Amino acid sequence: MRLINNQETLIFEKDPRLSVKRYVSVLGHFGLYYFSLLQEMIEEVMMNDMFFLQEALKQARKSLSEGGIPIGSVLVDSSGKIVATGHNRRVQNNDPTAHAETECIRSAGRRRDWHTLTLVSTLSPCLMCTGTALLLKIPKIIIGENKTFMGAEDWFEKYGVTLIQLNNQECIDMMSQFILKNQDIWHEDIGIPR
């Protein structure tokens, strides 16, 4: 994104806080006040995203401690309350559809406010979980990483769902180590034939 102000051209950085700092230097004191507020808002949103991801990570660790695949999810309502949690139970329950996101959604039970919820997952959701989120019209998805596996993120874009990818190192390390040690279990999870 570019902002043209007088003769100056600013290129927005990937980190929104850097963009705010550049913007402030052009717009002076008024800009400083306005954008320091904006910066605080951005930082608060980023902190919230990280808080919810940490809760999803707790679920992932729980699965790992049970001998399962370390993927976890939480559902958050519009007031910031966690309304459901879930972790992958495919190994534990001998259930090929027991992914973290479907387990989380299932535990949320029957409700009519899906269109106001945020689904948080440590890993990019697979086709099945993406389809479930789209069916229920969940408008926002936060994911820890998509380096070890990428699901159907283009589907979210197609249906206008907000997708935030946090590229979290803890999530990447947890899945990388698990896949390295348990390649057969992981391939079974994502439908790769032996």
Ligand SMILES: [Zn+2]
């Ligand atoms: Zn899934």
